[in-house]
Amino acid sequence: xxxxxxxxxxxxxxxxxxxxxxxxVLRNNDFTEVKxxxxxxxxxxxxxxxxGKPVNxxxxxAMSVQEKEITTVxxxxxxxxxxxxxxxxxxxxxxxxxxCSPGMVLASYSLLKENPKPTREEILVALDGNLCRCTGYVxxxxxxxxxxxxxxxxxxxxx
Amino acid sequence: MFKYVNQPVEKIDGLALVTGEEKxxxxxxxxxxxxxxxxxxxxxxxxxxxxxxSEARKMHGVVEILSYKNVNQILYTTAxxxxxxxxxxxxxxxxxxxxxxxxxxxxxxAETKEIADEAIKKIKVTYKELKPILNLEKSEGSPIIxxxxxxxxxxxxxxxxxxxxxxxxVEANVGDFDKAFKKSSKKIEFxxxxxxxxxxxxxxxxxxxxxxxxxxxxxxSTTQVPFHVRRIVSHVAEIPVSKIRVIKPRLGGGFxxxxxxxxxxxxxxxxxxxxxxxxxxxxxREVFKSTRCRHExxxxxxxxxxxxxxxxxxxLDALENAGGYGSHALTVLANAGxxxxxxxxxxENLRFTGMGVYTNLPVGGAYRGYGATEAYPGYxxxxxxxxxxxxxxxxxxxxxxxxxxxxxxxxxxALGEGKEGVAMNIGSTSLVECLDxxxxxSDWYAKRKLYGPDSDYNKGKRLKRGIxxxxxxxxxxxxxxxxxSAYIKxxxxxxxxxxxxxxxxxxGSDTVLxxxxxxxxxxxxxxxxxxxxxxxxxxxxxxxxxxSTTYLxxxxxxxxxxxxxxxxxxxxxxxxxxxxxxxxLDDSRVVAKGKKKEEVSYAEICQYxxxxxxxxxIQATASHISPKSPPPFAVHFIEIEVDxxxxxxxxxxxxxxxxxxxxINPVTSEGQVEGAIVxxxxxxxxxxxxxxxxxxxxxxxxxxxxxxxxxxxxxxxVKLIKSYEETGPYGAKSISEININGALPAIAxxxxxxxxxxxxxxxxxxxxxxxxxxxx
Numbered sequence: 022x023x024x025x026x027x028x029x030x031x032x033x034x035x036x037x038x039x040x041x042x043x044x045x046v047l048r049n050n051d052f053t054e055v056k057x058x059x060x061x062x063x064x065x066x067x068x069x070x071x072x073g074k075p076v077n078x079x080x081x082x083a084m085s086v087q088e089k090e091i092t093t094v095x096x097x098x099x100x101x102x103x104x105x106x107x108x109x110x111x112x113x114x115x116x117x118x119x120x121c122s123p124g125m126v127l128a129s130y131s132l133l134k135e136n137p138k139p140t141r142e143e144i145l146v147a148l149d150g151n152l153c154r155c156t157g158y159v160x161x162x163x164x165x166x167x168x169x170x171x172x173x174x175x176x177x178x179x180x
Numbered sequence: 181m182f183k184y185v186n187q188p189v190e191k192i193d194g195l196a197l198v199t200g201e202e203k204x205x206x207x208x209x210x211x212x213x214x215x216x217x218x219x220x221x222x223x224x225x226x227x228x229x230x231x232x233x234s235e236a237r238k239m240h241g242v243v244e245i246l247s248y249k250n251v252n253q254i255l256y257t258t259a260x261x262x263x264x265x266x267x268x269x270x271x272x273x274x275x276x277x278x279x280x281x282x283x284x285x286x287x288x289x290a291e292t293k294e295i296a297d298e299a300i301k302k303i304k305v306t307y308k309e310l311k312p313i314l315n316l317e318k319s320e321g322s323p324i325i326x327x328x329x330x331x332x333x334x335x336x337x338x339x340x341x342x343x344x345x346x347x348x349x350v351e352a353n354v355g356d357f358d359k360a361f362k363k364s365s366k367k368i369e370f371x372x373x374x375x376x377x378x379x380x381x382x383x384x385x386x387x388x389x390x391x392x393x394x395x396x397x398x399x400x401s402t403t404q405v406p407f408h409v410r411r412i413v414s415h416v417a418e419i420p421v422s423k424i425r426v427i428k429p430r431l432g433g434g435f436x437x438x439x440x441x442x443x444x445x446x447x448x449x450x451x452x453x454x455x456x457x458x459x460x461x462x463x464x465r466e467v468f469k470s471t472r473c474r475h476e477x478x479x480x481x482x483x484x485x486x487x488x489x490x491x492x493x494x495x496l497d498a499l500e501n502a503g504g505y506g507s508h509a510l511t512v513l514a515n516a517g518x519x520x521x522x523x524x525x526x527x528e529n530l531r532f533t534g535m536g537v538y539t540n541l542p543v544g545g546a547y548r549g550y551g552a553t554e555a556y557p558g559y560x561x562x563x564x565x566x567x568x569x570x571x572x573x574x575x576x577x578x579x580x581x582x583x584x585x586x587x588x589x590x591x592x593x594a595l596g597e598g599k600e601g602v603a604m605n606i607g608s609t610s611l612v613e614c615l616d617x618x619x620x621x622s623d624w625y626a627k628r629k630l631y632g633p634d635s636d637y638n639k640g641k642r643l644k645r646g647i648x649x650x651x652x653x654x655x656x657x658x659x660x661x662x663x664x665s666a667y668i669k670x671x672x673x674x675x676x677x678x679x680x681x682x683x684x685x686x687x688g689s690d691t692v693l694x695x696x697x698x699x700x701x702x703x704x705x706x707x708x709x710x711x712x713x714x715x716x717x718x719x720x721x722x723x724x725x726x727x728s729t730t731y732l733x734x735x736x737x738x739x740x741x742x743x744x745x746x747x748x749x750x751x752x753x754x755x756x757x758x759x760x761x762x763x764x765l766d767d768s769r770v771v772a773k774g775k776k777k778e779e780v781s782y783a784e785i786c787q788y789x790x791x792x793x794x795x796x797x798i799q800a801t802a803s804h805i806s807p808k809s810p811p812p813f814a815v816h817f818i819e820i821e822v823d824x825x826x827x828x829x830x831x832x833x834x835x836x837x838x839x840x841x842x843x844i845n846p847v848t849s850e851g852q853v854e855g856a857i858v859x860x861x862x863x864x865x866x867x868x869x870x871x872x873x874x875x876x877x878x879x880x881x882x883x884x885x886x887x888x889x890x891x892x893x894x895x896x897x898v899k900l901i902k903s904y905e906e907t908g909p910y911g912a913k914s915i916s917e918i919n920i921n922g923a924l925p926a927i928a929x930x931x932x933x934x935x936x937x938x939x940x941x942x943x944x945x946x947x948x949x950x951x952x953x954x955x956x
Contacts, residue, residue, distance in 0.1 A: 053207040054200025056432070058382040059464040063882040066382055094200040103195055111194035114847035117855065118686020119197025120383045120432030126198055148890040152882060154380050154433050155686055156851055157858030158890040 026087060028052070029096030037083050043069065044078040047093065054094050054123050058152070065151030068124035069093050075124075075131045077150070094123035097130050105177075106130055106168045113164035117155030124151045129165045134179045137172055139165070184698035185910045188847040189705050191691045193430065193684075202430040205386040205402045210457035213390075214243055214289040216450055217296035218460070219303060220470050221278035221285055224540035224875030225312035225326070228276040231286060232304040239302065241295040244454050247286035248276040251449065255331060256416050258472070259507040259545065260405035260439045262661055262722055266598030268340055268347060268506040270332035273416055273445050278307070279326055279504030280540050281876040282469035289450045289458055312540035314875045316476055316501035319345045319537035326504065326538040336598050338510060347506035348536035350514050352594035354521075355529035360493035364484025368565050372481070372558035373941045374924070376501075376869035377474030379547055380887050383432020384467045387443040389450070390457035397451060398425045401444050404434045404683050405723030409444050410715045416445040419452055428713035434685035435859070436546030439725050440472050440507065468880035472545025473869070475512055475536075476501035477554035481562045489570040489577060491527045494562070496520065496555060498534040503543035509536035511597045512544065515551030515655075518601060520559045522589030522811075523653050524581040530591060540875055546725055548856065549920040552654055553863075557942060560650040560925035564932065573628070574929075575619050578611075578651045578815075585609050602659040604808035608903035608913065611813040614837035615651060621897055622647065622817035622835040633936030645832070647819045648929025650922050653811035656905075656914035657728035660805060664733035665719035666740040668697065669799035672790055674768055674782030675707045676744070681721025682733035683713045687916060688848035689729045693737045695844055696909045700741035701748070703768040703782060719801055727812070727914030730844055734909035736804035743800030748782065751789050751798070755780045810905050812913045813839040816857075816922030820930045824953055827946035829865060829927065831894040836919060842911035843900050849915050853898045856919035862888035864923035868943050 023034045028047075037046040044067045047055045055078055058066035062080040069078045070092035098104030107126055110116055115125070125148065132139055132147035139147070144165045145158075153161060172179060196202045233245045251274045259267040274284055285305055290296035313319045313326065327342040334340040339349040361367070387401040397419055403409050406426040414421045431438065443460050450458035462471065477500055484493040498516045502509040517532030547553070567574040583589060583606050593603040619625060627647045630637050638644040667679040678697055684690040694708040701707075712718055721733055745765060752770025753763045756778050764773050770785060772778040780788075789798050817835040822828075836853055843849035866886040870878045879885050904911035928939040937952055 053203065056204070056383070057206065057461075058384065058432075059882050061464065061881055061883075064382055064464075094198070098199055100196055100199045100201045103199055107195065107198040110198045111190050114188075114191075114851050116191055116194045116197045117688065117848075117851055118381070118383070118431060118433040119193070119202060120204065120381075120430075120686070122198045123200040145891045145893075150889075152380075152382055152887055152889060154382055154435070154859060154887065155855045157854035157856075157896065158888075158893050159854040159858075159896055160847075160851055162890060 024087060026091060028091045029093060039084055041083050042079050043081040043083045043086060046083040047078060052093055056120055056123060058120065065124040065128065066121055068127045068151065070127055070131055073131060073134065075128045094126050105171060106133065109168045109171065110164045113160045113167055115156060115161040115164040121151055121153040125153065125161055133165065133169060137179055138169055141166065182699055182910060183702065184695045184705060185844045186842055186846065189691060189695055189845055191688045192694060192705065192710060193690060204383055204430050204432055205388060205400050206461050208388050208400050210390050213457040213459055214450060214454060215293040215296050216287055216289045216447060216458055216460035217293065217300050218287045218446065219285040219300045220466065221281060221283040223278050223307055223309055224281050224314065225310040226278045226307040227310060228278065228285065229306040229308050235302040236288060236299040239295065239299050241291035242288060242299045244289040244450055245286060246274055246446065246449055248274045252418065254416055256412060257507055258440045258442055258505065260408035260441050260723060263411060264335040266336055266338065266510050267508055268332055268334045270327055271505045277330065280542055282542060283504060287446050289454065312875055314540060316478065316499060316537055316539055319539050320535065326540065338598050345538040346535060347502040347538050348510035348513050350517065350532065350534040352517060352532045352591060354590040354594060357493045357495050357529045357531035360529035361482060361484035364492045365487065366485050366569065368481065368483040368562060370481055371940055372479050372561065374477040374554045374557065375942050376476045376542065377547060377863050377867055378468055378885060379435040379437030381433030381435055381437055384462045384464055385438065385443055385471055386461040387447045388457065388459040389447040391451060391455055396423050396425060397448055398427065399444050399448060400427045400429060402431055402438050403428050404438045404685055404725055406683060406713045406715050407681060407720055408723060409441055412441040413445050413448045417448045417452060419448065425716040428683055431685045434724065435548045436550065436725065437472060439546040442471055464882065465880045469542065469877050472507060473542050474547040475544030479555055479558040481558045483562045483566060485566050487570060489566055489572045491566060493529040494527050495531040496559060498555065500534065500536040501539050501541060501544065502536045503539060503541050505543045506536065507543055507545045509544065512551040514595050514597055516555040518591055518595035519552035519654055520555045521591045522583055523651065525583040525587055525589040526581050532595065542869065542877065548917045550917065553921045556650060556652060556921045557924040557928055561928050561938060564929045575615050575624060575649060579615050582611055582651060597658055597661065602808060607810055607907065608841050608905040609813055610839040610901045610903040611651065613901050614813055614815040614839055617899060617901055618815040618817050618835055618837035621899065622819065622833065624649065624817055627819060628933065631933050633934065638934060642824055644822045644824060644934040645820065646930040646934025647817065648926045648933055649815065649817045650925040650929065651815045652918055652921050653813050654727055654914065654918035655809035655811055656731035656908065657806050657809055658726045659807060659809045662722045662726060662728050662732055663803060663805045664721045664736040665801060665803040666737040667719050667801045668740050668744050669797060670744065670786045672783065672786045674786060675709060678708045678710045679718045680712045680733055680737065681718045682729050683724040685724050687852065688845060692730055692844045692848065693734060696734050696737045697741040699910060700738055700745055702765045727917045730912050731908045731914050732804060732806055734844065734912060736802055738909040739804055740800050740802035743802060744798060747798045748785055751785045752780050755785065755788055806907060808907060810907060810913050812915055812918050814918045814922065816926045818926040818930050820927060820934065822931060822934050827950035827953065829944055829949060831861065834894050834896045836922065837899045837901055838915065838919065839901055839903050840915035841903050841905035841908055841913035844910065844912050846900060849900060850898050852915045853919045854896055857896055857923065858888055858893055860920040860923035864927050864942060865944050
């Protein structure tokens with residue numbers, strides 16, 4: 022069956038089965054930027070924002086979020102119009118294999134939106150649900166800190 | 181001074197990665213595609229008496245089922261190594277003997293994944309359970325034989341004795357260990373145990389295949405070794421190499437785990453038989469149980485020395501658990517010796533003995549560190565013990581005894597990969613500077629003095645602190661075996677296609693290779709359109725393993741770019757009516773030497789060579805093998821706090837100084853160091869395989885396995901200390917593997933510094949630490 026969802030600020034009809042997870046529905050409908058690392062809610066690769074809050078989409082029944090705003094990593098910035106946070110990830114070298122990146126970017130985005138000047142400790146807590154095996158997290162945490170600094174020094178708010 | 185190398189260039193795929201634009205294997209789907217599920221053995225050792233798939237075949241949507249009943253029984257090794265492989269041919273894609281929990285029973289292809297999973301449940305398998313071997317120390321010579329009369333054989337002439345469960349055996353002697361050990365006035369003997377480890381690349385293993393418009397098989401796969409995939413799929417699935425194309429798209433991490441040919445032959449056969457696209461993606465649990473892991477090891481050290489610290493004799497013995505199959509069993513073993521023993525090359529009498537044995541536990545394979553990770557905990561603790569006993573500072577000790585530029589070790593020649601090694605002298609090294617600088621950055625001398633088991637700082641305290649260190653070496657590519665090649669052609673706007681067989685696992689090698697070409701041709705990195713890892717369109721490369729890509733593939737790119745440079749200069753000189761020795765390259769132009777007023781741009785040169793006169797395509801290809809494997813060096817200092825009530829070891833500070841020659845890209849190089857350190861820490865303090873009494877892995881999820889999260893990471897200081905390796909591109913050596921090896925040995929040494937007790941079992945999890953602390 023087909024149902025309407027609000028994804029990345031547009032309304033989209035997605036093909037789905039009633040018992041499918043949001044992760045499967047998104048991936049089956051070409052939102053392949055949402056990655057599947059474990060399908061058990063333990064790695065954060067499938068992170069999306071629901072009304073701005075990060076969730077593991079593999080643990081959410083798609084039917085239950087029809088009324089919510091769903092944001093994937095492309096919803097905050099694309100290759101052609103990247104978000105400051107995404108540019109800073111690349112600049113800091115926080116992008117190795119990139120498989121965790123969509124989830125990491127979204128978890129960081131959600132943090133900075135709520136707390137534009139997080140301490141290093143607050144960043145670690147915010148990223149605790151997202152696994153990365155390549156970077157040792159050092160440059161990812163740097164990227165979040167650097168973004169916060171850029172926002173602050175340019176008097177910008179996170180959008 | 182360099183312009184494009186040794187610069188923090190952003191990864192060329194970076195923005196596409198962080199915006200989710202890039203495609204990984206599972207992101208490719210095709211019309212009419214079949215979904216594949218694999219049934220894995222629940223028994224550690226069993227004979228399949230019968231498979232009845234009739235119920236499954238009757239299910240609507242089931243298209244094909246593969247098992248030993250309809251798949252030719254062709255022996256091979258899943259190890260994606262050069263040919264002939266140094267790993268034994270002891271594996272069948274689908275056989276009738278199950279040798280570990282997770283072995284392949286059969287596979288179903290169906291219209292949907294749900295149908296394939298349902299069909300798997302309807303297949304009736306009749307097993308005859310056999311008594312398994314679940315302990316590596318009980319395997320050699322056991323009456324239970326794991327590869328009995330199955331025809332398993334070594335592909336190259338090496339020791340192999342399946343009747344005794346011996347998958348590999350290595351021995352190397354320098355001097356006369358026995359005599360020197362006997363004569364020594366002081367002796368140390370101890371064991372160190374290393375647990376199983378899992379790569380935990382966040383992207384699970386996946387393969388998708390389809391037939392192209394001319395009936396050729398295309399395999400898109402999560403692989404570090406596309407060319408080996410092509411060769412091995414051809415062998416196992418009996419499809420000519422000419423009919424196979426292998427593509428590695430973006431890869432979500434490898435670390436050695438994707439150097440195995442596991443899923444590709446399954447989808448290949450499904451597509452070849454049904455003529456339909458087929459996709460197989462392993463679940464995280466399947467990745468843990470059924471793919472490959474770090475071998476379990478027991479090493480034994482014997483050291484004979486004198487009161488002044490002189491080590492007369494050192495023997496490293498390694499017992500390796502190969503698991504059910506011998507993938508990488510020989511080469512990981514050899515590397516346990518060849519990547520440790522040359523470090524203190526002034527020890528005159530060295531002995532390495534090693535044996536890999538079959539068990540009915542998960543199969544070992546390649547994993548970042550490759551034997552060195554397993555050998556350094558014993559080796560570096562032995563050095564620390566000698567120094568402690570003789571009242572010497574261990575950093576000063578390494579400075580005095582370590583291998584220096586111009587020196588060699590007889591081990592280089594004695595220990596190769598399935599054959600004799602290659603003799604070499606060390607060219608580049610900044611190891612002594614790494615030792616000095618690391619000691620300074622970690623405040624080694626003050627802290628080593630402050631802590632100590634009997635110090636005022638620690639005595640009688642619940643929380644005890646200590647600092648420990650380790651010095652290490654690894655290699656850069658396998659000498660005279662690994663080969664890399666590159667192809668470059670010029671386009672009419674002055675841009676270039678750079679096609680390489682090299683495989684970017686996420687390390688950034690596509691970017692690093694472009695930087696090398698940029699440096700040669702004095703043109704920005706953006707001028708290169710990099711395309712890698714496609715067996716139809718890129719030239720051969722052995723693949724991403726053995727710390728080879730920057731060093732080996734980088735040199736192939738450099739040679740290739742040098743050829744292009746010659747052609748560009750020739751056309752440029754012709755256009756400027758100057759002789760070859762009157763022109764040079766300067767910022768994407770050919771200019772008259774000195775004056776630089778007469779100039780032609782790369783765009784003009786290419787247009788001239790394509791359209792105007794003496795037309796030809798400016799293009800070149802080059803290959804590279806290395807006569808040596810120059811070691812990168814690293815020194816790690818770790819400061820810890822041990823909670824003697826809970827057994828929890830908290831890492832307070834981690835300092836790493838690293839010599840990778842010239843870091844072609846300092847940011848991605850640092851990233852390699854940090855990633856390896858955290859992986860090593862997670863393995864040293866937490867990660868392990870827990871088995872049921874029947875050999876089933878119990879903790880087969882990320883959560884239970886205990887992969888470090890951002891919150892677990894201690895403060896890490898990394899400093900790259902340059903040297904210049906003449907045989908590498910612009911002085912570069914490798915960096916990817918070495919830094920995973922430091923956590924176990926340096927923490928063990930720090931633990932002694934804090935408590936006066938030695939650690940003999942990894943990982944250093946709280947329960948094991950409490951046990952050690954309670955011992956008298």
